[in-house]
Amino acid sequence: MNCPHAPPLRGSLPPKGANPPWGGPAASWCLPTIGAMTFLDQLRTAERQNGSLLCVGLDPEPAKFPEQWRGDASRIFDFCAAIVDATADLAMAFKPQIAYFAAHRAEAQLERLIAHMRSAAPQVPVILDAKRGDIGSTAEQYAIEAFERYGADAVTLSPFMGFDSVAPYLKYHGKGAFLLCRTSNPGGDDLQSQRLASVDGQPLLYEHIARLVQGLWNLNGQLGLVVGATYPAEIERVRALAPTVPLLIPGVGAQGGDAAATVKAGWRAVAGETVSPIVVNSSRAILYASSGSDFAAAARREAVRTRDVLRAACYTP
């Protein structure tokens, strides 16, 4: 059982369209223990408190900043902090993408930004999108970067180098790790959708990864999966293979994924409590909703709109 608080699933999935977890009292078996908050607890708490499945992705591009800051990489913190302030009560998670900081020598701004998230939105977990994947000794260094230097609550990882490239992150109790499973970029098919002759049942590569993350690799419930929003049928397939792990689902918004179909494919609740969490990410559609000085207000409007689409889908059978 991956979630230490959830009741046993008894071999069946919770029904689609069960009551969402916000607006009512939390079932006592799902209340986090103070001082022992796992990443899954944090996700559930944020989902309940903000009534949201929305992850706000922070991919700062100075060329798209409002006119007064345009092209100025020293304003990355200011831009992202304004987005955080505008969406702190709407987000289930924040997901800064480290590449956009590294390209501009903005590691110090990323440190400040995550510290700002802690004060502006203490209930919202932070997922560092880094997609690291390396041998154990190097993975230890990347884990220090993600969890100690930046203080992230979770990180995204590539499974390509196998379990020992993931294990060092699991030593950080309470932290989470989302492993790439089925990505919806044009080349996502190139390797992930190859059928494996050497595994029982001949699953596709991404199906095999979903099974490993639900089972063998998930030593103490810290793992999740990254599944693109573009193909809801594949989210549904991953959910069937990995019924309780959290799914991080990018691709809603600018990338064209259908928000409502995403929820229906991936989210499940029982008795008012989410047992199959999903974290639905939108980055550019929120960040760059306006290129004017009203960018933060426009970001908030877009975040409200997306949050509401996701919420509505939870109620629809």
Next chain:
Amino acid sequence: MNCPHAPPLRGSLPPKGANPPWGGPAASWCLPTIGAMTFLDQLRTAERQNGSLLCVGLDPEPAKFPEQWRGDASRIFDFCAAIVDATADLAMAFKPQIAYFAAHRAEAQLERLIAHMRSAAPQVPVILDAKRGDIGSTAEQYAIEAFERYGADAVTLSPFMGFDSVAPYLKYHGKGAFLLCRTSNPGGDDLQSQRLASVDGQPLLYEHIARLVQGLWNLNGQLGLVVGATYPAEIERVRALAPTVPLLIPGVGAQGGDAAATVKAGWRAVAGETVSPIVVNSSRAILYASSGSDFAAAARREAVRTRDVLRAACYTP
């Protein structure tokens, strides 16, 4: 044809144990054109000038520094620069592993270190070991980080997200990218050695990647492969599938790979010119050859020893 300077292979591999490229005049077809030096040209030039197949990996761990600097992350530059100075005439390439810098907030030291490599060893190319792998728009940011911010000549990448996660790096003409293929860490088998039912001939996943990198993905000869030194038979298999791309081979030295077997499995030359380059990495065995104040001299001795083992293997049929 991936190497613009090499003669056609006419369907057969060059013989093992042909003359190595140092010590004699270069064949005219392999001389790099001034101003149009590709990464493959750089590798060949460094191999010839330094008479070496050795890549010196820079994985700085302050806890292992000599006593006067032990535990002091502000000495990462000093430690690594001393290693570079001690091995500048022995290395075919330098490979800093970015995780070891990121864990210690040492990005500025990495920038200084690569600048120092340029002045101390201008003929030795720099491979930034980062194993990035992300969607195209994010890959563009990582390419800026590797090639513009740090000025690396090549980068290591994960192929897991498919060709569009690699393509942005190929826009930097003259730069190289080594894609993970078969890694020799304990979990390397978990995914890489799965057999693909959906590809002609049912290759293993790593064999499929080797074919893609030799052929379809290698638009203009910038790609190489990462293959661990622990299993020479697998290096030989990758070399058969990818006869001309450079192989970056970590795992010699502290990780236990056999240096001579590695050369025999992967390196091929014709008429005194390398047509199948290999870049054989050793990190810890060189960096931490001594924990005393003689660490740089000890690193040099270990680098000479490894270089000579690799050279000797080139002469042995």
